[in-house]
Amino acid sequence: MNRTDRLVSMVMLLQSRRVITAAQLADHFEITERTVYRDLAALGEGGVPIVGEPGVGYSLMSGYCLPPVMFSPEEAFAFVTGGLLVERMTDASMRDAIRSAMGKVTAVLPPGLQGRVDRLRKTMVIGGRSPTKGSVPLSTVQRAMAEGCVLRLNYLGAARGAPTERLVEPRGLVFYLDHWHLIAWCRLRGDMRDFRVDRIVRCETLPEPIPPHPDFNLTQHIAKCMMPERSEFAVIEVPDRLIESVRRFWGPTIIEEEATGNEVRVRFVFRSDGFDYVARWLLSMGTDAQILSPEVLQMKVTELALATAEHHQPKKSSRVKTPLT
Numbered sequence: 001m002n003r004t005d006r007l008v009s010m011v012m013l014l015q016s017r018r019v020i021t022a023a024q025l026a027d028h029f030e031i032t033e034r035t036v037y038r039d040l041a042a043l044g045e046g047g048v049p050i051v052g053e054p055g056v057g058y059s060l061m062s063g064y065c066l067p068p069v070m071f072s073p074e075e076a077f078a079f080v081t082g083g084l085l086v087e088r089m090t091d092a093s094m095r096d097a098i099r100s101a102m103g104k105v106t107a108v109l110p111p112g113l114q115g116r117v118d119r120l121r122k123t124m125v126i127g128g129r130s131p132t133k134g135s136v137p138l139s140t141v142q143r144a145m146a147e148g149c150v151l152r153l154n155y156l157g158a159a160r161g162a163p164t165e166r167l168v169e170p171r172g173l174v175f176y177l178d179h180w181h182l183i184a185w186c187r188l189r190g191d192m193r194d195f196r197v198d199r200i201v202r203c204e205t206l207p208e209p210i211p212p213h214p215d216f217n218l219t220q221h222i223a224k225c226m227m228p229e230r231s232e233f234a235v236i237e238v239p240d241r242l243i244e245s246v247r248r249f250w251g252p253t254i255i256e257e258e259a260t261g262n263e264v265r266v267r268f269v270f271r272s273d274g275f276d277y278v279a280r281w282l283l284s285m286g287t288d289a290q291i292l293s294p295e296v297l298q299m300k301v302t303e304l305a306l307a308t309a310e311h312h313q314p315k316k317s318s319r320v321k322t323p324l325t
Contacts, residue, residue, distance in 0.1 A: 134198030
């Protein structure tokens, strides 16, 4: 990014934040703090009213904002791609919003670029399964989280016949394994919990603000959940045409992949009490998967395969059939 583009982006970033530190600006633009100070000085000389408070950070003077800016072709194409992903991976509440936003973006593009954007939109398709529709729109959960307050949920767990009321302190919203998940501290359980958004029956924002949690890292928390302390490792080989299916199923629990000709060797982790679960998944792949380790998993799959074959054996009739004459 050249300096001119960086200066414009810096003003836009300042405009989107109430306050931001020099260290945060340096990290965002991958420059030194000394360069940040020079850029801020250049913006000030150019008439941008930047307010700096020692020990707090920098902000734009109240009421100042950038005039509308033009989009480059790459930025417009990125909007199209992002819009298609939003339409596929969210629900109707988000789809309506992204279509409206795309309409506004398209309206300010030059006529030539409008045609290219429209052509790109018509020639791109995002596959995959859309998340299950729940009682509460995803946008409602997003707005509730943006308030930074405690939420009251009515939540229907997978093993429960009726919803339970939970007071939770939201920490993050994550998409994995084809579903959106609200990661929050549950006051009822006194622990972090993962709430599937499509199982939230009701969501209400309370006036109580959530306390700050500077030590919480959402990425690390998700990784820890995917890598339980009591875990086992398995190594399998599958045809390279099936590696995407394996990735979708096991996601971040995959430790290593190694291509061996037309096969891919995969090492993944699973819970110590999950041998039956893994065995059933492997059996669903038929002869396309080969288990390299551990031996106990090989035995589990063999036992399950024999039991399945015996279960589906044709039952011999006790009656003697009379031949037709």
